Amino acid sequence: MARYGQRPENALKRANEFIEVGKKARALDTLQEVFRNKKWTYNWAESVLEPIMYKYLELCVELKKSHIAKEGLFQYRNMFQAVNVSSLENVIRYYLRLAEEKTEAARKQSQQAVIDIDDLDNLATPESILLSAVSGEDAQDRSDRTILTPWVKFLWESYCQCLELLRTNAHVETLYHDIARMAFAFCLEYVRKTEFRKLCEKLRKHLEDISKLPQMASNVSINKMETQQLNLETRLIQLDSAIQMELWQEAYKAIEDIHGLMNLSKKLPVPKTMANYYQKLAMVFWKAGNYLFHSAALFKLFQLSRDMKKNMSSDELQRMANRVLLATLSIPLPSAHPEFDRFIETDKSPQEKAQKLAVLLGLLQPPSRASLLKDIVRLNVVNLASPAIQDLYNWLEVExxxxxxxxxxxxxxxxxxxxxxxxxxxxxxxxxxxxxxxxxxxxxxxxxxxxxxxxxxxxxxxxxxxxxxxxxxxxxxxxxxxxxxxxxxxxxxxxxxxxxxxxxxxxxxxxxxxxxxxxxxxxxxxxxxLHRANNIINPNKKKQEREKLRAQMVQYYHDTKVKEHQRILGRHKIIEERKEYIEHMHYVREQEEERRQEEIQRQQQLAEQKRLEQEREERERKRQQSEIQQIKDRTLKEKMQQISQTSHGQKVLKKLDEDEIKKLDAEQIAAREAEELQKERKETQQKLKSQEKKVDYLERAKRTEEIPLIIKAMEEKTEQAKQLWEQQEAERIQAAIEERKQMEATRERLARTKEEAESFLEKIMAERKSIYLEKLAAFEAKLEQERAKRLLERKIQRKIDRKLQWEREIAEAAERKRMEEERAQREEERKRMEEERAKREEEEKARRAKEEAKEAERLAKLERQAEISRQKELEIEKKLEEDRLKAMERDRPQPSSWRKNLGGESVGGGSSWRIKQEARERDGPRDRDVPRDRDGPRDRDGPRDRDGPRDRDGPRDRDGPRDRDGPAPRWQRGGDRNMDRDRNMDRDRNMDREDNRDRPRSDFRFNRDRNYDRNMDRDSKPMENWRNASNVKKEQAPARDPPSREIEKRDPPKENKEEKKNDDDGWATVTRR
Structure with a gap:
């Protein structure tokens, strides 16, 4: 059977057979085709595909095929993410567990490879010493790179693939975060700092992608409390891992992510989480050298612990207070003017950075050393600390x-x-x-x-x-x-x-x-x-200025009151226009949202088309690969024929079996042949090396004899160098002594000029003192002028300020008055609306009472009409019964004498049943030969009024609302035994009629007579012909609706002229019969 047509069970069996013979790659290809085949994958349950997936992942792990495992996991996710999430979770956990076990086994093997040394006395071999000198690695590093590193890489790729696989599915969100934490533990265990940075970036990108996803039940929503809590716990583990690995930049980014998640959540995190957050934040700030924010973080932690932890012991409280107080005292004193920022405000990055760090601590503004000390004193932290720390605070800040x-x-x-x-x-x-x-x-x-x-x-x-x-x-x-x-x-x-x-x-x-x-x-x-003296000299100046300013403000009010009134009236129009504009903007946003949704759908359709195109290209690529493989096989066959003709090729082919030949291509076989040739060359070279060893031995012997002579020459050379150095050192010391003598002479010579230099300096200072006094007098005069000028400017400015203050007070008073008037208007409007509402309620109550009276009257009228209809129906039924009796009397057979013999005697006696049923005798003229109701013209064979309205086309009682609680109509309850008989009885009678056709005439006649007698005894009425009665009922049944016993809010029955016409037709038919 072709591989693509195999059933999953057969594929698993085939793969096990390949594994038994050692062909794991072929087994993996067989299982891979099961998941690639779209014909089978979605038609099998997880109980069939889950064992196949386990075997598939085992082979991927053993062969280190992470990309093939990724493809299978994606296919399995698409099949079961909406059907059975637990199966998908079990498969992924099994895959990661296999990868971790293989990695751990590789680490143990790597360590054992270093321990397994041939010579324990000579641990450092010449080869290891040379390798460590060249590469800088020891034996353990080389062993890890060869054995452990491939498995570590495979495990890292497995974690990344699983995270990418589960990042948007809400059903496996817990598994996603578990795998992220496993990845953090992996980075810690194997000290993978680069992979840790990549993992942090990947998780940060996944969180951004989640916030952009559409709102669907299957997608992860960042607005859910469970999602926010899981992300917060994962980021806390990330922060802890970054601190343990001393990656402080990643720790700071993790803190920013945690703060963003806490702000996004509508519910405050638990105190334990906040305490852990502040503790880690304080550690990061300390490592960054920011002692101020380190102390602020510890202070927040102290506040949280004391407020939330009610049963905190005094020792623990003292220990926390000691740390907070020491951290605050260790903050360096703030800079009075940080470089040029005090004069030139150009670089705002320090302020922005401090503000950003304050936001991480939940502070409105950056803290300072002084503010932290005030808060510590205010919260009694100093008294909670130990006596030694309290004394330290007093010595540094108080005494x-x-x-x-x-x-x-x-x-x-x-x-x-x-x-x-x-x-x-x-x-x-x-x-x-x-x-x-x-x-x-x-x-x-x-x-x-x-x-x-x-x-x-x-x-x-x-x-x-x-x-x-x-x-x-x-x-x-x-x-x-x-x-x-x-x-x-x-x-x-x-x-x-x-x-x-x-x-x-x-x-x-x-x-x-x-x-x-x-x-x-x-x-x-x-x-x-001076300011107080000015107030004493002019005590009434301020009062006069206030009176003048008040008069000016009153005049200004009268000048602008009309304009202000118009402005207030125009404000209402502006508000209405603003409302219309907002409504228009809402409409525009809705239209844009609809267009965006349409664009998203269009993009999804394009993506689907692109996927289909990629699948088509993939199929085309596979077809081309198969053709290329056929060409390679053909080339391989030709190459095999060429190689088999040479002696070297025959040796190579003898060493290979059929399966190995299939795995190799032409180039590899040629390489094997070349390797065989190379082997022969090596054997030749080995012979040459044996000869070289002899030459090396002779050369080594020569050099051994030269060693004592070389050592003697080196000793002589060392003695000469020592003598040369001693001579040069003596010369250097003599030169240093002479230089010191010259410098001492120079110092004595310059000391004699010191008194003259000081006298010259005093002379210069005396000459410049007069110039200094003149400039000082000019400066003081200029200072007095500037002081007077500034006092005048300040006086004018104060006048302006008082005027503005008075205008502002007047405006505030007018605004308060306007607001009071508006409040009174609103109160009147509310009272008016309440009165109107009460009036409307009274009118509504009267209208409802009137409608109820009308409804009662209408129901009474309907009841009367229903009673009239029932009377009419009873009359119709009575008339039908009378007509039926008349028809039975008319159709009753008369006694005949055709059965009598020539002697005037009747055959078989004069039993009553033969008198009644003589027409049924087999030898005489039969009753069926005479015109029968069945053979004669029937009402159903006559002209029908097909164009007229039919009862089934009109409203039916069954199409209307059913009253299941009320009594059923008489035709359902069995009112008249002839008209409303049981349907089961009719069905049994019809079955008896079909059976009677095959019976002998005598039996039929006997049964009919028996039924006739029973009916006569039961009803005390003559039995009419069953076919005529049936036809009459078929014609009359559609002409009327079954009477209703109760009428509950239904429309009154309408008398249709066409229904009356159908009733007349029924009467004519019965009368004619």
């Missing part, structure tokens, strides 16, 4: 003790260093730097000049270079006035009175202000006093 500050902080640091496993050890370097900066700040408040050695004594845990670097940073970032004198080894603070520090309050404890700050405050105090 002013520059001489003992470093000693006290060093005692706390020593206490922290006693516990080597404490997480607080990471804050010690930052805490020491902050302590040194605090020391420099406090020293600058006390000393104007201090010796560098004294400052180093106060700073216990630093050296000269680190301290000098801190001083430079304080000048650069903290806006301090510091000058270092290296000649005198001293430090000067606050020596420039013309430059003041920043205006905000300095951070930390302060003893007194700097001289420059005092000058700046003096000018402010002077301005305050």
């Amino acid at each position: 002013f003790h520059p001489l003992d500050l470093c000693c006290r902080v060093e005692s706390v640091v020593t206490t922290l260093q006693q516990d080597e496993s404490s997480p607080l050890l990471q804050y010690i370097p930052a805490l020491q730097d902050l302590t040194l900066v605090r020391l420099i700040h406090q020293i600058s408040q006390v000393y104007q000049t201090i010796q560098l050695t004294r400052l180093i004594e106060l700073a216990k845990f630093t050296d000269v270079f680190h301290l000098e670097r801190l001083l430079v940073d304080c000048v650069r970032y903290n806006d301090m006035q510091i000058r270092i004198d290296h000649g005198k080894k001293s430090i000067h603070f606050g020596v420039d009175l013309s430059e003041a520090q920043r205006e905000d309050h300095p951070d930390g404890p302060v003893l007194q202000a700097m001289p420059s700050e005092q000058i700046r405050c003096q000018l402010v105090n002077m301005a305050t006093v």
Whole structure:
């Protein structure tokens, strides 16, 4: 049977046969054709295809055919994703479990390959030493690259394929996230950082694709709470894995994804999830060197833990408070003017970055060191910390003790260093730097000049270079006035009175202000006093200005009130136009949405056409490949014939069996032949090498004898080099001594000119002092002019501000009045609408009462009409009964004498049944020879009124609403025994009639007479001819509808003239018969 026509069971059996003989590739091809065949795949249940899929995946894993496994899994997903999701899940988990087991076995094999060494005494062979020197790899690395790496790659491809397979199906969403977590564990176990980055990007792209999917039941919806929770848990595992692998960039991206998912969710995450999020976020910020946001994250974690965890112990609370307080104290002091950003606002990236990080913590604005300290004090975190940490806070932020500050902080640091496993050890370097900066700040408040050695004594845990670097940073970032004198080894603070520090309050404890700050405050105090003096001189000036301004505002109101009124009236028109515009925009959006849906459908149709075209091209490609394969087979056959004619080719063919020959092509067979030739050449070369070994032995012996001579020559050369070096070193020392003598002479010569230089400098300073005083006087005069000018401008500006304030108050009062009027109008409108609604309800109630009365009257009328109809029906039935009796009397047979013999005696006696049924005698003239109702003209054979209305074309009682609860009509309940008889009785009678046709005449006659007598006894009425009665009923039945016992809100019966005509026709027929 052809492979494409095999049934799945047969294909599995065939594949097992191939596996038994060791042809796994052929077995895989056989199973692959089952899933490629569109004729069978959708016609078999999972119980048939699931074992085939398991075997298929086993072969793919053993042969490392990940692309073939992907194709099969996609086909299996298309078959069972909407039918049996559990089968698809079991298959995928089985596939991944096989891949993981193979990878683990390969790792053990790789490790064992390194352990299995021939010579344990000589672990480092010459070959391994050379390889490690060239490639930089040891034996384990080379073994992993050869044995383990292919399986690791296969397992990674398997994870990617399964994630791509399940990314949009809502039924296997849990399996998708399980596989993602398995992939994270794989990256951690095998330390695959590159694959971890690719996996994170893949998951991020899948999440973007999910948000763009149409809303369908089978698609994953990011708006579902379950989907959001699964994605959040997966991203938390991703964050944890990134931290363990120290991929901080990926950890930050994972944090952004987690924050986006939490914002997307309408429900807040559980406190445990939030605590884990803040903990990981704090770790990432610490690794990034951002101590400020690290402390903010720990503070958020502390708040969450204390609010949500009610049973928190005091030790745990103290431990968290210690960490939060230490992290906050370790934050470096903020820069007074970060480079040029204080003067030129060009680069906003630091502010934007800080805002972005604040959003991750759920803060409205970026935190600062001062704000965090205020929050810590406000929430009583300081009192919750240990006494040592509380003292540290007081020493750094509250108290002013520059001489003992470093000693006290060093005692706390020593206490922290006693516990080597404490997480607080990471804050010690930052805490020491902050302590040194605090020391420099406090020293600058006390000393104007201090010796560098004294400052180093106060700073216990630093050296000269680190301290000098801190001083430079304080000048650069903290806006301090510091000058270092290296000649005198001293430090000067606050020596420039013309430059003041920043205006905000300095951070930390302060003893007194700097001289420059005092000058700046003096000018402010002077301005305050002058302002008070001006108010005392002119006490009524402000009142007059207010009166004038009030009059101007009243005049302005009268000038603009009409215009404002028109503007308010025009506002309503603008609102209506805006509403119309919004409705138009909604309509336009709906039209655009419809067009978009149509475009999507069109794109789907194009995609389907493209898929069909690709399938057609695939079939064409396979056909071409089959033709190419046939050509190759033919070429192979010809090549085999050529090779078999040579001796080398015959040797090659003897080594190959039929299956191996089928797997090889012509080039490979030629390569085998060439390999055989190469083997013979190697044998020849081996003989030559044996001769070379002899030559090498002789050469080695020569060189062995040369070794002592070479060693002697090297020793002599080394002795000569040593003597040369000693001579050069002595010359260098002598040159250095002479150079020092020359430099000392130069220093003594220049020292004699020091006093003259100082006197020259004093002379220059005396000459320039007069020029300095003149410029100072000019500056003070210009300063007075500028002060007067600015005071005048400020006075004018204050007038303008007061006028604007008065106008604003008037406008607010008018607006409040207008709003009150509108509120009163709305209240009146509401009352009016309530009155109208009550009036409408009363009218509606009266109308309903009137309609109910009309309905009752109509029902009564209908009841009367129904009663009239019933009377008419009873009269019609009575008349029909009378006509039926008359017809029976007329059709009754008369006694005849044709049975009597010549003697005047009747044959067989004078029984009553022969008198009644003499027409049935077989030998005499039979009753059937006379005109019978069956053979004569029948009413159904006569002219029919086919063009007239028929009862079945008109309304039927069965087509209308049925009253199943009311009593059934009389023709269903069995009212008249002749007209409304049981249908089962009619059916039995018809069957008896068919049987009577085959009976002897005597039996038939006897049965008929018996039935006649029974009917006469039962009804006390003569029995009419059954065929005539049947015909009469067939003609009369459609002429009337069965009477109804109850009428429930139905239309009154209409008297149709055509129905009356049908009734008259029925009467004429019965009368004629």
